[in-house]
Amino acid sequence: MAKPDNVGQFEQLVLTAILSLRDGAYGVTIHEKVSELAAPKPVALGAVYVTLDRLEDKGMVASWLTDPTPERGGRAKRCYRLEALGERALQESAETARRIWDAISEALGQAKRPKWEPVRPK
Amino acid sequence: MIEKLIGVLIPPAAREEVLGDLRERCGDGARLLREAARVIPYVVASRIRRTTDAVVVLMQGLTLYTCFVLAALWMARPLLYTDWGFARLAIAPCIVLATVILADAYADPKKRPPLRAMAAPVLGMALAFAAQPVPRPLMIWGGLIGTLLVVMMRLAIPPLADRRQTARVPAYWQKLDLVSLKMDFGGARLMIAAAILLLLLISRWFRL
Numbered sequence: 001m002a003k004p005d006n007v008g009q010f011e012q013l014v015l016t017a018i019l020s021l022r023d024g025a026y027g028v029t030i031h032e033k034v035s036e037l038a039a040p041k042p043v044a045l046g047a048v049y050v051t052l053d054r055l056e057d058k059g060m061v062a063s064w065l066t067d068p069t070p071e072r073g074g075r076a077k078r079c080y081r082l083e084a085l086g087e088r089a090l091q092e093s094a095e096t097a098r099r100i101w102d103a104i105s106e107a108l109g110q111a112k113r114p115k116w117e118p119v120r121p122k
Numbered sequence: 123m124i125e126k127l128i129g130v131l132i133p134p135a136a137r138e139e140v141l142g143d144l145r146e147r148c149g150d151g152a153r154l155l156r157e158a159a160r161v162i163p164y165v166v167a168s169r170i171r172r173t174t175d176a177v178v179v180l181m182q183g184l185t186l187y188t189c190f191v192l193a194a195l196w197m198a199r200p201l202l203y204t205d206w207g208f209a210r211l212a213i214a215p216c217i218v219l220a221t222v223i224l225a226d227a228y229a230d231p232k233k234r235p236p237l238r239a240m241a242a243p244v245l246g247m248a249l250a251f252a253a254q255p256v257p258r259p260l261m262i263w264g265g266l267i268g269t270l271l272v273v274m275m276r277l278a279i280p281p282l283a284d285r286r287q288t289a290r291v292p293a294y295w296q297k298l299d300l301v302s303l304k305m306d307f308g309g310a311r312l313m314i315a316a317a318i319l320l321l322l323l324i325s326r327w328f329r330l
Contacts, residue, residue: 026139026143027139027140027142027143028143028146028147044160044161044164045143045147045157045160045161045164046160046161046162046163046164046165047164049136049140049161049164049165049168050164050165050167050168053168053169053171053172054168054171057172065138065139068142069142071145071146072142072143072145072146073125073141073142073145075138075139075141075142075145076138076139076142077139077142077143078138078139
């Protein structure tokens with residue numbers, strides 16, 4: 001099985017947005033979701049495009065063009081979906097984040113806090 | 123009108139979806155223009171990253187520069203003795219390379235005109251001629267031979283988007299990799315920076 005490339009924090013945000021949006025993941029909705037996840041930091045739409053291209057080149061997401069719609073001036077959307085490699089990269093990132101969270105909780109003596117368990121949406 | 127103008131500035135490979143997204147987010151008018159001004163540089167940069175093969179561009183740059191240096195040695199040796207003489211010789215290759223990189227980024231992946239490999243270097247050299255960074259005879263000989271060699275290189279190693287693919291994978295995966303030369307990206311950047319510094323030093327202080 002191919003080992004996924006390391007993904008950066010912004011790439012994790014974009015992958016998470018695609019995962020949660022499912023079939024409705026395209027430029028505008030992904031940007032909105034990423035902005036929501038990255039709040040209060042502002043997110044540029046252009047940065048989302050660059051990251052989507054990079055993730056596609058890494059084989060973590062796949063894209064396709066839909067039919068044109070009138071609200072977009074008769075232009076098509078490019079929709080994205082997560083590939084197996086992207087899902088695995090996201091899982092690994094979530095596990096790393098969990099380990100970091102555990103280590104921080106332990107170091108700060110906040111062991112009473114509920115343990116964060118990332119749950120994969122069905 | 124504004125939308126058409128913005129459409130021209132977006133590389134054709136991403137035009138449909140980017141323009142659609144901008145229209146959906148901003149509607150029509152000044153807001154569309156402001157948002158486009160923020161988004162387009164990212165889209166162009168991303169397209170350049172996808173269509174540019176750094177190793178091939180480096181080879182083309184060195185070929186062009188060598189042609190101009192040899193032409194100068196042959197026809198305008200005094201130019202090499204002047205301050206920044208070697209650096210002046212690098213201006214025309216830089217203009218050609220910038221044109222080639224942008225032309226590849228703005229190439230329409232759906233259309234593959236047979237003369238694409240030739241058109242970008244010729245256009246770049248025409249722009250360099252218009253800028254005239256070195257004397258005319260030097261431009262003619264250095265430019266002519268350099269353009270010819272670059273066109274041949276582009277025919278032998280076509281632009282990334284035009285390369286034949288045997289599997290449904292991104293064209294980007296066919297990029298030549300500096301790692302295979304036992305050189306990481308940081309090392310390559312260091313070498314390029316050292317080469318530019320050396321060129322400037324030679325240009326400033328070296329007198330034949």
